[in-house]
Amino acid sequence: xxxxxxxxxxxxxxxxxxxxxxxxxxxxxxxxxxxxxxxxxxxxxxxxxxxxxxxxxxxxxxxxxxxxxxxxxxxxxxxxxxxxxxxxxxxxxxxxxxxxxxxxxxxxxxxxxxxxxxxxxxxxxxxxxxxxxxxxxxxxxxxxxxxxxxxxxxxxxxxxxxxxxxxxxxxxxxxxxxxxxxxxxxxxxxxxxxxxxxxxxxxxxxxxxxxxxxxxxxxxxxxxxxxxxxxxxxxxxxxxxxxxxxxxxxxxxxxxxxxxxxxxxxxxxxxxxxxxxxxxxxxxxxxxxxxxxxxxxxxxxxxxxxxxxxxxxxxxxxxxxxxxxxxxxxxxxxxxxxxxxxxxxxxxxxxxxxxxxxxxxxxxxxxxxxxxxxxxxxxxxxxxxxxxxxxxxxxxxxxxxxxxxxxxxxxxxxxxxxxxxxxxxxxxx
Amino acid sequence: xxxxxxxxxxxxxxxxxxxxxxxxxxxxxxxxxxxxxxxxxxxxxxxxxxxxxxxxxxxxxxxxxxxxxxxxxxxxxxxxxxxxxxxxxxxxxxxxxxxxxxxxxxxxxxxxxxxxxxxxxxxxxxxxxxxxxxxxxxxxxxxxxxxxxxxxxxxxxxxxxxxxxxxxxxxxxxxxxxxxxxxxxxxxxxxxxxxxxxxxxxxxxxxxxxxxxxxxxxxxxxxxxxxxxxxxxxxxxxxxxxxxxxxxxxxxxxxxxxxxxxxxxxxxxxxxxxxxxxxxxxxxxxxxxxxxxxxxxxxxxxxxxxxxxxxxxxxxxxxxxxxxxxxxxxxxxxxxxxxxxxxxxxxxxxxxxxxxxxxxxxxxxxxxxxxxxxxxxxxxxxxxxxxxxxxxxxxxxxxxxxxxxxxxxxxxxxxxxxxxxxxxxxxxx
Numbered sequence: 001x002x003x004x005x006x007x008x009x010x011x012x013x014x015x016x017x018x019x020x021x022x023x024x025x026x027x028x029x030x031x032x033x034x035x036x037x038x039x040x041x042x043x044x045x046x047x048x049x050x051x052x053x054x055x056x057x058x059x060x061x062x063x064x065x066x067x068x069x070x071x072x073x074x075x076x077x078x079x080x081x082x083x084x085x086x087x088x089x090x091x092x093x094x095x096x097x098x099x100x101x102x103x104x105x106x107x108x109x110x111x112x113x114x115x116x117x118x119x120x121x122x123x124x125x126x127x128x129x130x131x132x133x134x135x136x137x138x139x140x141x142x143x144x145x146x147x148x149x150x151x152x153x154x155x156x157x158x159x160x161x162x163x164x165x166x167x168x169x170x171x172x173x174x175x176x177x178x179x180x181x182x183x184x185x186x187x188x189x190x191x192x193x194x195x196x197x198x199x200x201x202x203x204x205x206x207x208x209x210x211x212x213x214x215x216x217x218x219x220x221x222x223x224x225x226x227x228x229x230x231x232x233x234x235x236x237x238x239x240x241x242x243x244x245x246x247x248x249x250x251x252x253x254x255x256x257x258x259x260x261x262x263x264x265x266x267x268x269x270x271x272x273x274x275x276x277x278x279x280x281x282x283x284x285x286x287x288x289x290x291x292x293x294x295x296x297x298x299x300x301x302x303x304x305x306x307x308x309x310x311x312x313x314x315x316x317x318x319x320x321x322x323x324x325x326x327x328x329x330x331x332x333x334x335x336x337x338x339x340x341x342x343x344x345x346x347x348x349x350x351x352x353x354x355x356x357x358x359x360x361x362x363x364x365x366x367x368x369x370x371x372x373x374x375x376x377x378x379x380x381x382x383x384x385x386x387x388x389x390x391x392x393x394x395x396x397x398x399x400x401x402x403x404x405x406x407x408x409x410x411x412x413x414x415x416x417x418x419x420x421x422x423x424x425x426x427x428x429x
Numbered sequence: 430x431x432x433x434x435x436x437x438x439x440x441x442x443x444x445x446x447x448x449x450x451x452x453x454x455x456x457x458x459x460x461x462x463x464x465x466x467x468x469x470x471x472x473x474x475x476x477x478x479x480x481x482x483x484x485x486x487x488x489x490x491x492x493x494x495x496x497x498x499x500x501x502x503x504x505x506x507x508x509x510x511x512x513x514x515x516x517x518x519x520x521x522x523x524x525x526x527x528x529x530x531x532x533x534x535x536x537x538x539x540x541x542x543x544x545x546x547x548x549x550x551x552x553x554x555x556x557x558x559x560x561x562x563x564x565x566x567x568x569x570x571x572x573x574x575x576x577x578x579x580x581x582x583x584x585x586x587x588x589x590x591x592x593x594x595x596x597x598x599x600x601x602x603x604x605x606x607x608x609x610x611x612x613x614x615x616x617x618x619x620x621x622x623x624x625x626x627x628x629x630x631x632x633x634x635x636x637x638x639x640x641x642x643x644x645x646x647x648x649x650x651x652x653x654x655x656x657x658x659x660x661x662x663x664x665x666x667x668x669x670x671x672x673x674x675x676x677x678x679x680x681x682x683x684x685x686x687x688x689x690x691x692x693x694x695x696x697x698x699x700x701x702x703x704x705x706x707x708x709x710x711x712x713x714x715x716x717x718x719x720x721x722x723x724x725x726x727x728x729x730x731x732x733x734x735x736x737x738x739x740x741x742x743x744x745x746x747x748x749x750x751x752x753x754x755x756x757x758x759x760x761x762x763x764x765x766x767x768x769x770x771x772x773x774x775x776x777x778x779x780x781x782x783x784x785x786x787x788x789x790x791x792x793x794x795x796x797x798x799x800x801x802x803x804x805x806x807x808x809x810x811x812x813x814x815x816x817x818x819x820x821x822x823x824x825x826x827x828x829x830x831x832x833x834x835x836x837x838x839x840x841x842x843x844x845x846x847x848x849x850x851x852x853x854x855x856x857x858x
């Protein structure tokens with residue numbers, strides 16, 4: 001297992017080149033602490049594999065000019081697919097994590113999972129072609145879905161509006177349809193990774209994202225590593241208890257923030273006011289326990305009504321924001337993070353109400369304002385961060401070996417779910 | 430910084446020998462993945478430093494018998510001091526983390542921090558002498574106190590009954606008095622580390638401890654690493670919001686589990702019933718916002734009354750347990766851990782009420798019972814785990830280098846607080 005050491009050296013060097021943009025071999029020995037011999041060997045292999053290119057020479061302080069190295073972003077590609085009740089977003093990214101093709105289509109609605117995956121496979125093919133990407137350079141697909149997920153590569157505990165997906169073997173089916181390895185990640189964690197790759201979290205290495213789409217979840221990056229928990233289901237902030245005697249949630253306990261104040265609760269409350277429902281343009285045909293057609297678009301309609309000055313709409317959202325902020329405070333107190341990013345389609349639509357509410361509650365707490373302020377910010381890439389995060393996971397899985405002795409897991413460790421890559425990894429280890 | 434690689438190899442080898450009990454050099458190459466040459470070099474240095482001894486020979490499968498290595502537990506020692514409002518516990522442990530001397534004294538009461546630290550320094554001297562430990566082998570002191578702590582080596586946000594300690598420079602003062610380096614850790618995190626070293630968490634590498642002494646906190650070990658958060662104050666589960674319109678907590682927000690149902694709230698509620706107060710033997714002189722003399726001993730008295738069949742005492746504790754269980758569920762949903770250990774003096778005293786309450790709530794939740802059961806257990810070493818964890822931190826700090834490139838942080842990373850060790854580390858790196 002000196003192999004583990006070589007893999008570790010490779011991942012450290014790839015990360016260092018990516019972080020530097022361009023860097024010389026000597027620069028790599030300085031930033032990585034590896035010997036010149038190790039750096040030379042690993043860089044030679046990366047050049048042979050086409051991942052790194054020599055790109056020019058830098059003036060040196062005496063002696064001969066140094067050859068500069070950089071990643072070749074076109075050497076490998078990855079696909080990210082984000083399945084939400086409201087929409088399906090696909091992206092193709094290059095090795096640097098930059099999106100080279102992107103599409104958004106309506107959510108699954110009443111179509112079967114099998115039908116949706118056939119369409120998704122066709123859309124992946126179309127995007128790869130559209131981007132002019134050599135298919136042999138596509139490493140795999142990161143499939144992003146609402147959690148909780150299972151180690152069998154599917155969704156086991158589905159929210160009510162996605163019951164048809166329960167235990168459907170997403171990774172094996174999509175893998176079969178596309179011939180690509182598929183890894184699975186939940187939307188909140190993928191958002192956190194996507195925000196990080198898109199630069200939305202700057203240099204912060206411990207942060208949480210509060211993800212509100214159809215449901216409510218948190219993505220956690222702790223001490224630089226995406227934290228997934230013992231079964232890959234960490235971050236279930238939607239099931240933070242806020243009222244011990246509150247209504248029963250679909251998770252089985254009472255008074256969760258999701259049942260009290262999540263998007264479906266907001267829309268249901270808005271629908272109970274005929275005046276507000278009419279002003280926002282909500283359908284009034286269904287109510288009670290029936291799944292709603294698109295919670296996300298209905299919540300966005302309520303947010304538009306609030307922005308247009310409808311006081312009832314504002315009240316409904318502010319009530320929700322008060323609960324969501326309390327759950328955010330609990331998470332920040334438990335995790336001691338310096339940054340919280342609000343993301344997901346619902347928070348993107350109503351951020352002007354949720355952002356000040358969360359900031360206000362965090363500012364009122366000794367802990368949150370004590371040792372350091374908590375930077376609460378709205379995502380600028382809420383719509384695309386989950387799909388981008390899915391693609392980034394594929395790159396990570398292939399470029400960074402699994403943690404082991406002498407291995408730093410790198411900024412974002414590989415995911416636990418999904419089929420193992422069906423092809424040899426591009427880096428010889 | 431090839432030094433970083435040598436340090437990493439040293440820590441990996443020390444951990445492997447500790448985990449194996451006895452192991453040969455060849456065995457170390459297998460378990461660590463390091464080359465035979467690296468293992469030989471590092472082991473030679475560890476033997477020269479006296480940390481590792483050759484202890485016999487094992488039959489080999491053909492060829493000559495292999496020399497077995499083990500840690501010399503008497504090679505180095507560490508001190509753990511646990512300061513709580515109710516008591517001060519000191520321990521001296523050997524290199525294997527086994528306690529070789531232990532004492533418990535009354536808490537600080539009305540004595541000044543300066544006075545308490547002078548007494549503590551004398552007690553440390555006495556214990557080191559009593560155990561017959563060569564003082565030059567004592568690496569330092571791990572000082573454990575209620576959080577939140579500061580990076581200056583003191584307590585900044587103190588609970589009401591320990592206000593005199595606010596911003597008192599604990600680490601520098603105790604360091605001056607003893608001549609030993611002092612690191613600071615909060616009680617809940619130290620408990621988690623102590624439980625781990627004492628074997629109370631088995632092979633589980635992600636777990637939380639719910640610590641209830643005078644206050645309420647959580648210690649988190651995630652993916653094998655003690656998680657402290659960005660300012661060392663992770664785990665503030667006591668300030669989980671459970672009632673948005675509840676009473677104001679000393680932390681600045683409303684309806685925290687600590688103000689609703691923490692030990693002080695339990696004792697205050699018990700004291701409001703003259704019958705219960707008399708049955709439990711509580712003093713009735715003070716009430717309201719005044720700090721109580723010893724919340725922990727009063728809570729233990731209520732627990733004894735409940736065990737003796739006083740229905741009011743049982744009601745008071747069960748009401749508290751219901752809130753504490755809801756906070757535990759929120760933490761488990763967010764962190765996705767498979768194990769929760771209930772510890773601290775208050776939970777040790779009333780575990781027969783809190784344990785079934787926490788188990789019941791976790792069993793009612795889809796998430797907690799979904800992908801895997803959550804093993805909720807009562808600590809068997811609640812009284813000593815924090816001090817033991819403090820000593821273990823000192824051993825970790827000296828034996829495991831800080832995380833860096835190519836460094837696995839080991840099972841428990843060194844703490845962020847406190848003065849840097851004043852002596853050279855025992856391992857040449």
